[in-house]
Amino acid sequence: MSPLAFDIAHLLAGSMVVVSFLLLYQDRITGVLNVFAVQAIILALAVAFQAWSQGAPHLYLTALIALIVKGGIIPLALHRIVRELGIHREIEKVVGVGLTMLVGLALTALAVIVVLPIAQEAGRVGREDLAFALAVILLGLLMMITRRNAVTQVVGFMSLENGLVLAATGAKGMPLVVEISVAFSILIAFIVFGIFVFRIRERFDTVDVHALERFRGD
Amino acid sequence: MRLLLDLLAQGLQMTLVLAAAPLLVGWTRKLRARLLRRRGPDLVQPYRDLVRLLRKEPVIAHSASPYFRVAPYLVFASTWIAAALVPTYATGLMFHWATDLIAIVAFLGFARFALGLAGMDVGTAFGGIGSSREVMIASLAEPAMLLVVFTLALLAGSTQLSAIAEFLVREPVGLRVSLGLALVALLMVAIAENARIPVDNPTTHLELTMVHEAMVLEYSGRHLALIEAASALKLTAYFSLVACLFFPFGMVTSTSSPLLYPLGILAWMAKIAVLGAVLAVFETAVAKLRVFRVPEFLGGAFVLGFLGTLLLFVSRAL
Amino acid sequence: MGETARLLVLAIPFAAALLLGVIKDYRLGARLNATAAGAALLAAVGLLVFERPEPGIHFIVDDLNTTFILLNTFVGFTTALFSASYIAHELAIGRLTPRFLRFYHAMYQAMLGSMSLALLANNVGLMWVGVEVATLVTVLMVGIYRTEPAIEAAWKYFILGSVGIALAFFGTILVYLAAQETLGEGMPALAWNRLVAAAPLFDPRLLDVAFVFLLIGYGTKVGLAPLHAWLPDAHAEGPTPISAVLSGLLLNVALFALLRFKLVMAANPSALTPGPVMVTMGLVSLLFAALMLYRRRDIKRFFAYSSIEHMGITTFAFGMGGPLANFAGLLHMAMHSLAKSAIFMAVGHIAQVKGTQKIESLRGLGATHPVLAWGFAIGVVAIAGMPPFGLFTSEFLILSSTFARAHTLALVVVLGLLIALGALVVRLVGIVFGPPLGAREPARASYLPMFAHFLLVLLAGLWLPEPLVRWFQTIAAQLG
């Protein structure tokens, strides 16, 4: 692979990590949703690039799904939910942005440390992508556990999943990628649907706090 | 012929202890009275008492169970046998192997068991007091006694009374510390077991101080006679135990000829007479303990016995 | 013949699922459900008797999964029978409507099918798909009563499950990457048998990271503490047949997936040995679950925690490794799924006749419902690892083999088992004995499945069939 191509792949993957940090940085739901859309679009680009460089046309489909579903439909749907359920725009944080950022950095470092020693012949693209993908995944998880707001948690899960798709497409000739990306989109659709139906306003924690109270001690 | 002689010798011992027991009691009473500057009853008074009681018709409470009437015979028989199996004037009599020191202690325990039950039978407060205190005292006396047994058995290498006695006669044991300790312990146990001062007062009838007497309060007539005889026999048994174990001189050993029996008998009589005298003096010298001081008294006996055993163990071990 | 059997095992459930989706009459549905499950069982037996097909790129039949398939189809069948009598009552009291039942039956078959898929898959990606579909289907089943706690439980399960899905998938990707160079791109790099064969050449570091993600991902499904959170509620709030299948099968399938990867790890000398990690997680789960048993007030949640405990023991055994421990682990897993599903059948009927799952209102069962009481007592005794039942054998092997190697570990296990036993005994005595409480009318229950399970567990405790033992021994040898 030409150094240029490598640099492009590297750039796109890296920018996804950056966007993940941006996600962590946001403190307004609308902002989060928009930034997520951006990440989805970058993912679409990265995947498309992989499709081109690997010469694997089916990956274009994945890119397309990423672009339409995650870049478009779902953010819009979530915007709607936020409006319909009258969720207030402030995001309840468990730990402050600063600390979150630091932890995020630590996680990224961890990702790199874990992946880099992996044997070189894994093909540099694969390895670099892997490091970034792992970072994105961990950051997504971090977002899920540091934000109370249901919608932001969904977003966290989705960016985690973005990391997955990135890794999957980065893995040369990985079968089932398309199917699985589709499956994941459906999964996320389910989650969004669930939030909407069960009116999960503030938090995943419980549908209804009292339900918990009633079953205390079981 | 030999068998007949042996039977005779054994029978002689049985009758001997039976005959001598009341006399021993009379002797100690007389002596005590003298020491207290009283004339006191004469020596044969115990015999008279027994005969009188035997003539009397016993009265038994309605609530008494059949056991109440059997008990005296059990008590008497077992005590008598125990007393008769302790070598008095001769070692190695016909049935000397039938029991050993442990068995004799246990057999006296059997008598106590039987009597304790009898005390519970009629269902009175006094009977209960008597039995419960008796068993408490006994349960403390028994370990001490067993340690005395240990000491002797370790010396003689057997728990067989005749064997021990012959050993002590034969071997120049000399004055062993552990023997001395054992002797004192045994005497203390004997005092406790025979309900003598300071543990118990055989002549009292002040309810709250009674132990042995309270137990037999409901008995009368021949039953009482049997029980009295039994306690006299018990005293004799312990004395001849002390005599045989610690002062075995003058005893006729199985090797020597039966013609020496009279000498042996005299020697035994002398020994228990002396012991009786010592007892009388001791009893007049000390005051009765409160019941709950008795454990301390017997604890002392226990410690002495234990020391005796330990010394022997160590001397064997080192 | 073998191929057809394999095909049938997969095809029957899915076909039945489609069919059941459209059948209106729920009685017919229930019957069909049971029949389909029975047919699947027969097909599985076919797998057993006919010569095995060559492992293809997608599917494989070997000792390991044949055992699991048999177990799954059998429990699936018995549970279907049980559910037939169970749902009748649920309809009667109006907790379920025929519309939901149609859905229920379809989902039931779909779940069985996807589990068979996961088991038969040679392609680890396919295996992943199977496990995840099964999980999502059970999510829907757990929420089927649509009470608030049920929805909450389903939701918890859903979210934690999804994260697990994601992580497991990442692990799979890593395995693929590791295999890529040696096995070339595309499907072959996901075929399990080739993975094992080529594992020595893989990059150990990559395998390490992969296994971490697989352990967390599938471990969530196995219900290992601290990833267990979804399990108790999912068991407690769903319909009892689902609890039975969850504890009896789904946990096993997840553990099966882990085992597949452990075999790959074991084949690579310089990769991290999963043993210590699994041992630790096993012990944590064991102790944690054992202690959690004491404060439970809901009978189904209680046994859910007991499932966590036993999964912990099994994982511990596999972590210890060695022929005896692995053998014991397999045996324990099988025995547990039989006993635990039977217990859930008993509990389901008990809860129905007494009209509650609250433990404090279940007392003196022996006086009111002797047969159920016997069933429950046998179940608790069996699950407590007492003779004459099979779990005694497995626990005996686990402990005796462990103590000879690592004293302290065995002592920890003993501690955990004793703590758990304490809770079990308290519940056994409290529920079966004592002055009776609540309803007395006889239960309209189908005891057959339950006692069939117990009979098998009892038999295993007294005597293990030779071929089974040979399989287990070969697997145990592979597991290292």
Added chain:
Amino acid sequence: MLEFLVLIVALLAASGALGVIRALDPRRPLLVYGIALVLCLGGLAVVLGHRVMGAPVLRLVLPLGLPWVGVHLRLDALAGFFLLVINLVGALVSLFALGYGRHASEPGRVLPFYGPFLAAMQLVCLADDAFSFLFAWELMSLVSFFLVLVEHEKESSHQAARVYLLMAAGGTFSLLLAMGVLAGADGGYSFDAIRGQERAEATVVSVFLLALIGAGSKAGLIPVHAWLPLAHPAAPSHVSALMSGVMTKVAIYGFVRLVFDLLGGVALGPSVIVLILGGISAVLGVLYALMEHDLKRLLAYHTVENIGIITAALGLALAFAAAGFDLLAALALTAGLFHVLNHALFKSLLFCGAGAVLHATGTRDMERLGGLLRRMPTTGISFLLGCAAISALPPLNGFVSEWLLFQAILQSPILVSLPIVLVVPAVGALLALAAALAAACFVKAYGVVFLSRPRSAEAAAAREVDPFSRAAMLAFAGLCLLLGVIPGLIVDALAPVGELLLTAHLPSQLGNPWLSLQPLPTSASSYNGLVLLSFLLIAGGLTAVVLHRFGGAGLRLGPIWDCGYPDPAPSTQYTATSFAQPIRRVFGTVLFRARETVTMPPPLATAAARLEVRLEDPIWERLYVPVARAVLAAADRLNPLQFQTIRRYLVLVFLSLVGLLVLAAARS
């Protein structure tokens, strides 16, 4: 021969099935107990035959259990002796149950487990590999657990059952670990594979300790005895008889099998531990018993005492064997095993008697009994013999075994080792104390229950029990007397056991003149119960005849004398509690924190004065309660984890993931 036994065991186990069938009522109890009786007699016959043949070692392997091990069964002298105990007592208890068992309110809760219980105990003795041994061992606990719960309406029996099963399982685990060490990592589970091996000292000690805990907890050795006084009384009396009389012995068997046979003995140090534990159990057990006024609990505590005596004997045997004095070891072992049989006999007798009392009066509380000897003469007499036997009084069997033990103790100075020298006399004194206290305790028990005046209407209206029960009790009593009079029977019967375990045995006794007992040729010590008994009878009879002939046989019934102030109210009698007061004062104040509070009414007030006695069980308070508290506290600490929010659970997932990643990173 062994096949017969196996068949019998199988049938016994199967007979449980009959117990489940309601349709058989009301014949069900007769059927089950009858079958058990016949089978036990059959087993007895087989075992005796085996002994007559010189107790050869018979083996049998069944293709069950673990396929690569199979179920190994073996009948040797040791197993034979314990099977003799089990079958003998089992037969007589079944005979008792033929009458007693019919009164059970819910036979369905007893019958299914009775046969299997007997079967499991026999299987323990037959087992010759680790798996089947533990299998049978645990099964024995499990089945008896259900028997403890027969009176299922009582919270007390729930408590008993819980504690029992938990401690039993704990014991099994400890044995299991011991087996694990013996068998090794690759699982050589058959005892034959285990026997031969050479082992490191540390291994031997650890196995020994585990065996001690495991077997001790089943036998009721202090401090792991806590379940025993709860469980034994809770079961129906004939089952209590089996549990106390036989099951604890099976535990002893387990200890002997492991330590003497499989391990081949231990060093002096460990054996001293056994000795000390034995002495302590003996004394504490009887002291606990003295504080009791529940008849069955009292008997249960005496089991603890007797187990202590047996254990002490075993410890002494181990010590002698360690020092190489095999003959003396055989003496101690014989004493211990003889006591096993004796205790099995008189404890079963006493529990049967307690059952008879319970059935006749409906209460176990001694304070509500009294005067039963008149109303239940047969029960009363056999119970009396039992009391005398357990109090180690000549000429009964209990005394003989203790006598043998004392003989062994007296030989201990040749063990030239300081710990022994210090410990043995102390233990001897402890045993003597225990014996004397036991006598005291049974004066109390028998005096309060069978003698004195009835303390309640039920006691006053008591009726003698059915002929089956009486026959069984008389048989027990007869055996107690027989073994006391002709101990040579058992001592000789135990010779092969000594040969098997210690390659030494006592000289044959039945050859001695007058059937007297002289265990060691070296010391002249001998004992002859036969002569003593005949003397006793002759002397007693003679006196009676003489007195009635010459003193007159008249007898007058009158009121109670009681120093002139008799009180007709039965409540004025001495009660069990008041009887124990002196001993409570001496020992209880320290051991049990015994506190007596007297509340006197003011002068001239007619209110009754009250005396309250408060005791506490030191071992339970110090050892068991804290453990239970700790577990529950931990449970409470963890419980909140059930109620976390999904986010928190995700945190757990996240942390474990990161942790493992860090681990993986650290490796590279």
